[in-house]
Amino acid sequence: GNSVTQMEGPVTLSEEAFLTINCTYTATGYPSLFWYVQYPGEGLQLLLKATKADDKGSNKGFEATYRKETTSFHLEKGSVQVSDSAVYFCALSPQGGSEKLVFGKGTKLTVNP
Amino acid sequence: DTAVSQTPKYLVTQMGNDKSIKCEQNLGHDTMYWYKQDSKKFLKIMFSYNNKELIINETVPNRFSPKSPDKAHLNLHINSLELGDSAVYFCASSRASGGSSDTQYFGPGTRLTVL
Numbered sequence: 001g002n003s004v005t006q007m008e009g010p011v012t013l014s015e016e017a018f019l020t021i022n023c024t025y026t027a028t029g030y031p032s033l034f035w036y037v038q039y040p041g042e043g044l045q046l047l048l049k050a051t052k053a054d055d056k057g058s059n060k061g062f063e064a065t066y067r068k069e070t071t072s073f074h075l076e077k078g079s080v081q082v083s084d085s086a087v088y089f090c091a092l093s094p095q096g097g098s099e100k101l102v103f104g105k106g107t108k109l110t111v112n113p
Numbered sequence: 114d115t116a117v118s119q120t121p122k123y124l125v126t127q128m129g130n131d132k133s134i135k136c137e138q139n140l141g142h143d144t145m146y147w148y149k150q151d152s153k154k155f156l157k158i159m160f161s162y163n164n165k166e167l168i169i170n171e172t173v174p175n176r177f178s179p180k181s182p183d184k185a186h187l188n189l190h191i192n193s194l195e196l197g198d199s200a201v202y203f204c205a206s207s208r209a210s211g212g213s214s215d216t217q218y219f220g221p222g223t224r225l226t227v228l
Contacts, residue, residue, distance in 0.1 A: 032214040042221060042222075043203055043220050044219040045219070046218075049214070049216065093214065100161065101217060103155070105154065106156070108154075
């Protein structure tokens with residue numbers, strides 16, 4: 001079946017540190033891959049996405065590259081800010097027209113000043 | 114303007130009661146969803162509707178009944194509430210059926226607490 005595994009949190013960093021949150025997936029074919037972010041007390045917002053192999057999604061300084069060979073979609077940011085503190089979810093949508101999003105368990109990031 | 118809105122934001126009720134959560138989207142999307150987020154933040158899809166037709170129905174107790182009066186609304190009715198139903202319920206919408214790359218837009222969530 002389809003599944004997403006992302007690194008366990010919580011992750012605590014100092015401002016301007018480098019961030020990596022690992023995400024790997026299991027799916028047949030070519031799913032679309034997403035990173036969603038949930039700020040405290042809010043709903044989920046799309047952060048970035050990639051729909052085919054070797055695509056790079058980017059937004060707000062965050063990047064993730066769709067790696068078919070390693071079935072990965074790791075999230076990176078070169079210099080985090082306090083305002084990046086949130087829960088980050090990796091997700092996939094299976095190939096073939098299903099809109100169902102399959103989520104990882106989320107990684108809580110806290111950035112300290 | 115709020116794209117996907119849910120009411121109420123908080124819902125506290127007793128076991129055995131029946132309650133409803135409402136969702137509306139003003140994005141003109143064809144597809145709407147309900148997700149459940151448990152206490153460990155794990156998100157799982159419950160239902161999906163496209164143009165008022167049910168297209169995804171995960172293994173959810175039949176105490177949960179979604180209703181879509183039109184494509185802009187998807188309400189969730191829960192009968193005989195149980196302690197394990199306590200969670201945050203998120204509504205979402207996306208542009209069209211058949212697009213696995215479509216972005217889903219989420220509402221702010223409804224925190225349900227069953228006492």
